[in-house]
Amino acid sequence: MKKRLEELLLDAVAILKSNGDLPTELEPECLIERARDAQHGDFATNLAMTLAKPARSNPRALAEKIIAALAADPVVTKVEIAGPGFINFFIDPQAQFGVIRDIHEAGHEFGKSRSSGAGQRVQVEFVSANPTGPLHVGHGRGAAYGAVVANLLAAIGCEVHREYYVNDAGRQMDILAASVWLRYLEECGESLVFPSNGYRGEYVRAIAFDLHKAQGERLRRPAAEVFAGIPDDEPQGGDKELHIDALVGRAKELLGSTDYREVFDAGLNDILADIRQDLEEFGVHYEEWFSERGLTDSGAVQRSLDTLQTAGYLYQQDGATWFASTRLGDEKDRVVVRENGQMTYFASDIAYHMQKLERGFDRIINIWGADHHGYIPRVKAAIEALGGERDKLDVLLVQFAVLYRGEEKVQMSTRSGEFVTLRQLRNEVGKDAARFFYVMRKSDQHMDFDLKLATSRTNENPVYYVQYAHARVCSVFRQLDEKGLPRNLPNGMTHLSRLTEPHENALVTTLTRYPEVVQQSALQHAPHHLIHYLRDLAAELHGYYNSHQFLVEDADLRDARLNLIAAVRQVIANGLALLDVSAPESM
RNA sequence: GCGCCCGUAGCUCAGUUGGAUAGAGUGUCGCCCUCCGAAGGCGAAGGUCGUACGUUCGAAUCGUAUCGGGCGCGCCA
Incomplete structure (x- = not known):
């Protein structure tokens, strides 16, 4: 409908150009918008206002000329000028009823499109939490958001590749390995003071317990030997970082590389398996789990550094190797190889993004916690230095x-290991409420997540509000059966013109908006638009329900109304499916 | 100190990329079940869009300044 109006307008502009009323070189950006207010018709354009200045004419006069040049269309019942120069279009309500047929025919496909995504290959990397412990509620928002953005992109025709970057290398993982081993030693009966900077969560004990069961005393070393010559921990007046690093070094030394790897992998595999299961239960699925360690093993890290070297972006200073990211918009240059010869985390990330480029994605989407925003310029710089386009x-x-x-605010403390995990959240509020609440707000906005509200089974809870609309329609159809009334679907389609109530026209208009909402939400990576739409649609359904009886005597009207509410049910189900929230038939 | 994000109804938040009288939900107050599910509906009240300049036909939206809040500024990940 939007398109149709745009074509009408462009034709009119062409006529005005040939008349000499408009300069021929003018390229109008034809913006058709849905009117915000029903009094302003269904669609509006500000075309006359934007063209007024170059045409050296006043907006209202120009608008009249445009309207005069507008070809007649049976769908348009009225065109009028309003306010400073808006042109408002009134659409014949009957013309929109086609959407009910469309929805019925397309079913769960309704709302999907191919035009804007058009087979683009898009990679979406999200969550990617370090496998050093269970996911917490902060990760949950990234998980829900990433999963829905991916669904939305798929719905507009993108080929989506969902990916989790597994940070299975690096210092944090070594600290986890050391933590597991020390707990294992305790399991063996050694007595020791656990490092303040180690991972103190209960899950580490559980991993150590299993390790002890599997390996017996094989990996045991006397605590005295382990701690001999290790610098003091912070509570003893030392440096906790030096302390833990020394313990990591000692673990490698005493266990040897094979056994150390055994302990390391025990921690990694156990936690990763937990994360995978957690996400799976949360309805978050990946095409690929990408290993950081694999980047080093395959030589990709070295290769990416070589590329930067050849491109002239690397230099030596203070014994370290630096990437000259300032030349590409970063605030300062970054170290990629430390003085001690070790690669930095950033070096792996350069290699990872090189791989992303090499895998030929048209677009690369990274979903990060907002606290990482300072990291963006250096990654974009890396992409450019590697010869890619930063805007990809x-x-x-x-x-x-x-x-x-x-x-009451729920306190979380990562340090003590007593943070609220995603699993705890899911257990408390359920998957549906968790997913809905997480994406209800604009993602880059702080949000308050009220656990009490999410679990409340009342009208305050927006999840139930939308789900109830779906269940309510289902209930009407159950009533239809109980009353022994027939339903004739084709008959309803031929009598859609019986739908003349304001509630019915409003609902139909809202239904026609759905594909636009999906598209907009996808392109803007903004699932909250979809949520707002579903609430609007549910509200209109509830209002309709309260003021009109659907199961009326008149079979033609009844069938038409049933087709309308069935279409509403379908669209609610489709929208909830994109969110991966269930659409229950009864509640 | 520098950089990024954010200040909209008592509270939680939208605002279609510069458009028409700034909108929802919740809370408060008043109504609506002999009727397909009241987990619902209808109505009322509630605002100097942090503040001050500026840009133009037109600003919550863009620019500058300022106040307030969050985050980031490692050879950590």
Whole structure:
């Protein structure tokens, strides 16, 4: 419908150009918008206002000329000029009823399109939390957001590749390995002081317990030997970083590389398996789990550095190797190889993005916690230095959610290991509410997540509100059966013109908006638009339900109304499916 | 100190990329079940869009300044 109006307008502009009323070189950006207010008709354009200045004419006069040049269309019942020069279009309500047929025919496909995505290969990397412990509620928002963005992109025709970057190398993982081993030694009966900077969570003990069961005392070393000559920990007046690093070194030394790897992998595999299961249960699926360690093993890291070297972006200073990212818009240059010869995390990330480029994605989307925003310029710089286009990469930032239980803020502390995990959240509020709440707000905005509200089974809860609309339609159809009334679907389609109530016209208009909403949400990576739409649609359904009886005597009207509410049910189900929230038949 | 994000109804948030009288939900108050599910609906009240200049036909939206809040500024990941 939008397109149709745009064509009408462009034709009119062409006529005015040939008349000499408009300069021929003018390229109008034809913007048709949906009117915000029903009084302004269905669609509006500000064309006359934007063209007024170059045409050296006043907007309202120009608008009249445009309207005069406008070809007649049976669908358009009225065109009028309003306000400073808007042209408002009124659409014949009957003309929109086709959407009910469309929805019925397309079913769960309704709302999907191919035009804007057009087979683009898009990679979406999200969550990618270090496998050093279970996912917490902060990761949950990134998980829900990433999964829905991926669904939305797929719905507009993109070929989506969902990926989790596994940070299975690096210092944090070594610290985890050391933590597991020390807990294992305790399991063996050794007595020791656990490092303040180690991973103190209960899950580490569990891993150590299993390790002890599997390996017996084989990996045991006397605590005295382990701690001999290790610099003091912070509580003893030392440096906790030096302390833990020395313990990592000692573990490698005493265990040897094979056994150390055994301990390391025990931690990694156990936690990764937990994360995978957690996400799986949350409805988050990946095409690929990409290993950081694999980048080093395959030589990709070295290769990416060589590329930068040849391109002239690397230099030596203070014994380290630096990437001259300032030349590509970063605030300072970054170290890629440390003085001690070790690669930095950033070096792996350069290699990872090189791989992303090499794999030929048309677009690369990274979803990060908002606290990483300072990291964007250097990654974009790396992409450019590697010969890629920096605009291929979109970094979408997700702010952390602050949890509340009613008025009361839920305290979280990573240090003590007593943070609220995603699993705990799911157990408390359920998958549907968790997913809905996480994407209800604009992603780069702080949000308050009220656990009490998410679990409440009342009208305050927006999840139930939308789901209830779906269940309510299902209930009507159950009633139809119970009353023994027939339903004739084709008959309803031929009598859609019986739908003349304002509620019905409004609902039909809202239904025609759905594909636009999906498209807009996808292109803007903004699932909250979809949520708002679903609430609007549910609200209109509830309003309709309260003021009109569907199961009326008049079979033609009844069939038409049933087709309408069935279409509403379908669209709600489709929207909830994109969110991966269930659409229950009864509640 | 520098950089990025954010200040909209009592509270939580939208605002279609510069458009028409700034909108929802919730809370408060008043109504609506002999009727397909009241987990619902209808109505009322509630605003100097942080503040001040500026850009133009027109600003919550763009620019500058300022106040307030968050985050980031490692040879950590």
